[in-house]
Amino acid sequence: MVKGLLNAENVAVFTLIFILGSSVLFCPATAAPTISTIQLGNTVFIGEQGLDIRPAMGTDTILGWWASGASTTSSPDYTISVSNPESFSVNPSDFASRTGVWYHLSSDYKVNGPAFTVNDPTLNLRVEDATVGVDVTDKWVPTDDDLRFRIETNLVQMVQRGVSSVPVTIKVRSPDGGIYSSLLNKDGASTSIDPYQISSTPQYTGSIWSTKNRAVYPTGTYSIWVECNVNSMNDNYGQSGKTISSTVSLLNQDQNPLIGNKAYVTNPTPVVTTTTTRIPAIVTTTVTTALPTTIPATTSRSMEMVTSETIPTTPSIVESTAVPTTHTPGFEAGLVIAAVLFGVVLCMKKK
Numbered sequence: 001m002v003k004g005l006l007n008a009e010n011v012a013v014f015t016l017i018f019i020l021g022s023s024v025l026f027c028p029a030t031a032a033p034t035i036s037t038i039q040l041g042n043t044v045f046i047g048e049q050g051l052d053i054r055p056a057m058g059t060d061t062i063l064g065w066w067a068s069g070a071s072t073t074s075s076p077d078y079t080i081s082v083s084n085p086e087s088f089s090v091n092p093s094d095f096a097s098r099t100g101v102w103y104h105l106s107s108d109y110k111v112n113g114p115a116f117t118v119n120d121p122t123l124n125l126r127v128e129d130a131t132v133g134v135d136v137t138d139k140w141v142p143t144d145d146d147l148r149f150r151i152e153t154n155l156v157q158m159v160q161r162g163v164s165s166v167p168v169t170i171k172v173r174s175p176d177g178g179i180y181s182s183l184l185n186k187d188g189a190s191t192s193i194d195p196y197q198i199s200s201t202p203q204y205t206g207s208i209w210s211t212k213n214r215a216v217y218p219t220g221t222y223s224i225w226v227e228c229n230v231n232s233m234n235d236n237y238g239q240s241g242k243t244i245s246s247t248v249s250l251l252n253q254d255q256n257p258l259i260g261n262k263a264y265v266t267n268p269t270p271v272v273t274t275t276t277t278r279i280p281a282i283v284t285t286t287v288t289t290a291l292p293t294t295i296p297a298t299t300s301r302s303m304e305m306v307t308s309e310t311i312p313t314t315p316s317i318v319e320s321t322a323v324p325t326t327h328t329p330g331f332e333a334g335l336v337i338a339a340v341l342f343g344v345v346l347c348m349k350k351k
Contacts, residue, residue, distance in 0.1 A: 035161055035163050037161060047231075047242075051089070053088045062082065063115060064102065099118050121153070121155055130148045131144075141250060144211065147208075150205075151201070165198060167198075169227050171225050175222065184209070222249065224247065226244075
């Protein structure tokens, strides 16, 4: 009797396990959202391919676009027939000049509502010295400082698709041409930069790169950029500032490049420099200048050392109407003799 009950219980247990197991195996699981699945109203970017746009299209197979300001009651300015909505491509040839809202249309080209928005991607990267808190993009940074990156992009709109972050790749090329897939901070902790996940803009990476390890990060000029190849967008588009940022440089060395001597000194020796100061000789110069004829009693002693010619401010000019007399040498003596003779002759006449 007991044995029969045990057998019956075992059969019931096994039956329950079988039913539960079958439900797990045969019931379809809810698919996790993927970065390639486009829901109604999501944003897609030029260059993406392999997108599943069925949730945004419904049963329609035509996409329509109207230029800015145009009414959707009129005929669309551009249409695309979607042959495979499960693997759709945002081709640059169709969408590069037609960003904005795209509508899904019925077979007779009537608007059934917006499907998704097409955006032109943007991507930019800056390098910051976290040790001193300055932007060192295309500049110099001293060895031993900690660095971080600042990423600005509109690609974070991809999180609308139900994902938590968007993968990008930060490229750091060393002076010898090698490219790092991860970076070490001052504590030796490694951070992957291929890929690196972003979820906001601007996004800071934190101090993930310390240049003090000379064996890993030699002195010299590094080239740095960031790119995004989600759904092969960089492969298909690949324009600077869009799916790949402009390349910036960073000079990592021990001494400021503005200093002439670039030799690295580990234990500098103090040097006493003797400077010879030459005292210029005192030169006395005669200066013709207008000075008052009378120098006040309070004049500084230093003025006594100035040799000057004193010239009246307004020279006195005396004009004479007399005609100047020209005298011959000995003329005065002749006059005296003539006067004496004249007197003698006068006296003789009176006698």
